[in-house]
Amino acid sequence: MEKIIVRGGKRLSGTVKVEGAKNAVLPVLAATLLASDGKSIIHDVPTLSDVYTINEVLRNLNAEVAFHNNQVTVDASKELLEEAPFEYVRKMRASVLVMGSLLARTGRARVALPGGCAIGSRPIDQHLKGFEAMGAKVKVGNGFIDAEVEGGLKGARVYLDFPSVGATENIMMAATLAEGTTILENVAKEPEIVDLANLLNKMGAKVKGAGTATIKIEGVKKLYGAEHTIIPDRIEAGTFMTAAAITRGNVLVRGAVPEHLTSLIAKMVEMGVEITEEEDGLRVIGPEKLKAVDIKTMPHPGFPTDMQSQMMALLLRAEGTGMITETVFENRFMHVEEFRRMNANIKIEGRSVITNGPSDLQGAEVAATDLRAAAALILTGLVADGITRVTELKHLDRGYVNFHGKLAALGADIERVTEVTPTETIALDINA
Ligand SMILES: CC(=O)N[C@H]1[C@@H](OP(=O)(O)OP(=O)(O)OC[C@H]2O[C@@H](n3ccc(=O)[nH]c3=O)[C@H](O)[C@@H]2O)O[C@H](CO)[C@@H](O)[C@@H]1O
Ligand SMILES: C=C(OP(=O)(O)O)C(=O)O
Numbered sequence: 001m002e003k004i005i006v007r008g009g010k011r012l013s014g015t016v017k018v019e020g021a022k023n024a025v026l027p028v029l030a031a032t033l034l035a036s037d038g039k040s041i042i043h044d045v046p047t048l049s050d051v052y053t054i055n056e057v058l059r060n061l062n063a064e065v066a067f068h069n070n071q072v073t074v075d076a077s078k079e080l081l082e083e084a085p086f087e088y089v090r091k092m093r094a095s096v097l098v099m100g101s102l103l104a105r106t107g108r109a110r111v112a113l114p115g116g117c118a119i120g121s122r123p124i125d126q127h128l129k130g131f132e133a134m135g136a137k138v139k140v141g142n143g144f145i146d147a148e149v150e151g152g153l154k155g156a157r158v159y160l161d162f163p164s165v166g167a168t169e170n171i172m173m174a175a176t177l178a179e180g181t182t183i184l185e186n187v188a189k190e191p192e193i194v195d196l197a198n199l200l201n202k203m204g205a206k207v208k209g210a211g212t213a214t215i216k217i218e219g220v221k222k223l224y225g226a227e228h229t230i231i232p233d234r235i236e237a238g239t240f241m242t243a244a245a246i247t248r249g250n251v252l253v254r255g256a257v258p259e260h261l262t263s264l265i266a267k268m269v270e271m272g273v274e275i276t277e278e279e280d281g282l283r284v285i286g287p288e289k290l291k292a293v294d295i296k297t298m299p300h301p302g303f304p305t306d307m308q309s310q311m312m313a314l315l316l317r318a319e320g321t322g323m324i325t326e327t328v329f330e331n332r333f334m335h336v337e338e339f340r341r342m343n344a345n346i347k348i349e350g351r352s353v354i355t356n357g358p359s360d361l362q363g364a365e366v367a368a369t370d371l372r373a374a375a376a377l378i379l380t381g382l383v384a385d386g387i388t389r390v391t392e393l394k395h396l397d398r399g400y401v402n403f404h405g406k407l408a409a410l411g412a413d414i415e416r417v418t419e420v421t422p423t424e425t426i427a428l429d430i431n432a
Pocket of ligand 1 (some may be wrong): 022023024026094121123124125126127129162163164165166168188257305306328329330
């Protein structure tokens with residue numbers, strides 16, 4: 001079994017460069033399916049397992065995909081197939097993002113229903129509501145969602161009950177080729193939505209208002225391949241900012257875009273962290289003592305849920321009582337039990353977690369429960385007494401490129417190893 005082994009106690013210093021954003025590249029690659037003419041060339045694509053998964057989904061739909069040197073080229077000009085099978089959707093829920101493009105291009109889409117998720121129930125009713133408003137008939141059965149539209153999608157007015165990132169993206173993609181105008185209200189305002197809209201407009205779409213609560217899309221007849229560079233990953237940036245802060249380090253996070261990180265910067269500064277803008281990123285200096293704060297996750301520009309577990313790690317080192325309230329996902333506290341294994345003074349009260357610090361953190365063997373939890377446990381290991389072993393690294397690899405290598409370059413005592421566990425030895429003996 002692969003593990004990351006961290007020996008706590010090192011202050012981080014130096015420079016780290018962030019990759020292209022996972023949550024921008026996945027919808028962008030799904031959008032390349034809309035181009036019936038010409039190739040799309042996408043730059044700054046991170047080598048994440050999620051990117052390999054979406055590339056496989058596109059290939060299965062009959063697109064030609066090449067991925068070299070952080071550049072993906074997609075040729076979706078041939079007739080597309082319609083099915084995204086469960087083996088991909090199970091690995092990565094964002095596979096459902098091909099649905100809007102498929103419906104728009106072919107009038108049909110068949111996507112496996114996403115199964116359970118470690119961070120709570122994640123329905124896609126808002127995506128489907130949008131497709132139905134545009135004239136699609138949607139059927140759910142035998143583990144699949146089948147959507148079909150006769151005579152092409154029609155522009156519509158759609159109000160989202162919650163500013164869902166995925167629903168905004170999926171409906172926006174579908175609307176680009178619909179007949180007439182679509183008005184999407186109460187949409188997500190994340191920077192990744194703006195990045196997607198920028199790509200769509202380069203492809204020939206007419207999307208206005210991305211980044212605000214209302215997006216207007218005038219349908220066009222055809223879209224073309226385009227060239228696009230993915231925005232820097234604000235969550236990876238935030239994770240390294242937390243690494244600097246928790247270790248009382250001094251790190252320049254290159255590529256961090258301050259306007260994408262307003263709520264995180266505000267909370268870190270409130271905790272006593274020194275953050276300054278430099279020409280090509282943010283310098284983060286951790287104080288000797290951190291102050292506890294209260295945090296509530298919200299849709300952008302509120303505090304991002306994808307930074308919740310990393311900030312929880314930081315709060316464990318802060319003096320006083322802190323509270324994190326999770327409002328975006330219904331069950332994103334699985335990592336709390338793992339923090340407890342590291343002697344964290346922490347308790348769950350409904351949708352909130354209360355920390356009382358600073359905790360006397362101790363190294364332990366812990367399992368990542370989702371990708372941000374993986375990062376948060378490693379961050380905690382950086383300041384725990386003794387050795388921390390983090391398992392279930394498949395989660396980490398979905399969202400971070402060479403995380404241990406980047407931390408080691410900043411001075412962390414960290415390695416990634418393959419260790420055979422006692423139960424694996426038994427299995428090897430049985431199979432011998
Ligand atoms: C690939 C990607 O970009 N993933 C991000 C995206 O996920 P994702 O797009 O799945 O997140 P959403 O914004 O859609 O989900 C937010 C909340 O809305 C609920 N919901 C969503 C859709 C729907 O049809 N019905 C419904 O009830 C979800 O269950 C969840 O509780 O935004 C999340 C919220 O910022 C981030 O944590 C994820 O990292
Ligand atoms: C929850 C996340 O991603 P996904 O929506 O792909 O599961 C995340 O990036 O933290």
